[in-house]
Amino acid sequence: METKLNPSNDPPAYQTFPQPGQQAPAGSYPAEAPPKYEPGPTAYQQNPAGSYQQGTTVITSQPVVYLQDQSFNTFSKPMVCPYCNSQISTSVEYEAGALTWLSAGILCIFGCWLGCCLIPFCMPDLQDAKHTCPNCSKVVGVYRRI
Template identity: 45%
Template sequence: MSVPSGIPVPSAPPSYEETTGINVNYPQPYPTPEHGRKPDGKRMNPSSYMGQPSPAHNPITVQTVYVQQPVVFCDRPIQMCCPSCNQIIVTRLSYDSGALTWLSCGGLFLLGCVAGCCLIPFCIDALKDVDHSCPNCNTLLGSYKRL
């Protein structure tokens, strides 16, 4: 079939390359640096171009935290880990005169026990304060105050 002369023949629409000036079939060239150098010519850290994190830029700090439950001391020996010698121990008790002992002595004195009977509370451990210590290292671990 022939096209009569004088009739315009429609042409293909302009390509993307013709309208934008960008060649889409070939990647754009970019400068490749020498091995171990940045494009500006400075040396790179070997771990950064090897795909490994640099220890100077990404320090990792590991901290171990031990959470210890508070120890409640009473008038009896308890089993615990000594914070000084790190041994599992049963505490050693020692009794010391505290506020309850002195108040008991004063109360007995006021009631008329003046001939030495007011000193009886100093002989009763149930009225004294209790100190807990480690039997291995003799460290004072805590106290139980009666009053």
């Protein structure tokens, strides 16, 4: 035996709640009280004893972003350091990059696996150039060959 909640095929009636400052219509459910909001914690809060206590401090760290500007190349570049704001000429350090590993892999494929495949790691022309500030020693840019 089936029980029908709505014997007529009418859609169910939806209840509307009054907006703030309006009276509820007669015969409706009592409106719920709006939630009360309390002010959040401050830097210093007063204890029940009357003394003040310091709140917690949240420290977030920023990710390191290297500038990949097309004006960086294998030569030193005069610029203003974004970290220490001094006029500098960058110092260039070379490190193995994608072209270095690709060259070593190609040499291995062609049979130079006995040590000759390590030659690209000794050639600065196949490595990436990392520009650092001579004052604060932070990386200000990277020139990638690939």
